[in-house]
Amino acid sequence: MNKKLRILVLICYAVGQLTLSLSSMFRDNLSDFAMGFCEGVSVVFIFIGLIYFGWCIYNKKNPFGIEKGVK
């Protein structure tokens, strides 16, 4: 997996987690629709991140470490 893609997947995962946690924090202030929307988006993004983490565990690589020299 190249460096660009790894960064992109990590950003995806971070956005998913952030959306889920923020929507849970502000559950009372959000409408039902907004709450569901945040959950829907975060489910997909977190899923992408989880597949990447699985790949990293299997290949014994640090998911947050971007190697030098790999484009």
Added chain:
Amino acid sequence: MEKYKKILKKRIIFLTIFVVFAVLLQIFIFYNGYEVADIESFRDELVGFQTGLLCSMIILFVFQIVRYIRAMKNDTQLKKLYNCENDERRKDIKQKSGGNVLLFSSVVIIFAGIISGYFNEVVSYTLIACAFFQLNLCALLKLYYSKKY
């Protein structure tokens, strides 16, 4: 390479059809969703969930379309993509792990889950969970076979 370009064009058309279908479904949700639904089982949160799922899928499809278009314009990128896809080992792994069929069926199941949300909430969540399970299985099989070969 011209042959491969044609394959990429086909893929772009295929993905565009999915995007158009998703956008149409989205428009349908906003304008007619409540009329179709059994009102008691139709919650705002489910509509939001469907919209979020659709939006993120549209983003992923558009990202893939842009990737293919950029590769078609740049010869080095096109060669890289071609070499990557035509690697025998990768081809074997893809074939063994279900390949495009599993991916395609998962996308179809997700769409089915979104549509069925208008009629029954449980069915909708079950179908979506089923699609995610399939995708997980595909990823696990890929990992397994990449270690085996």
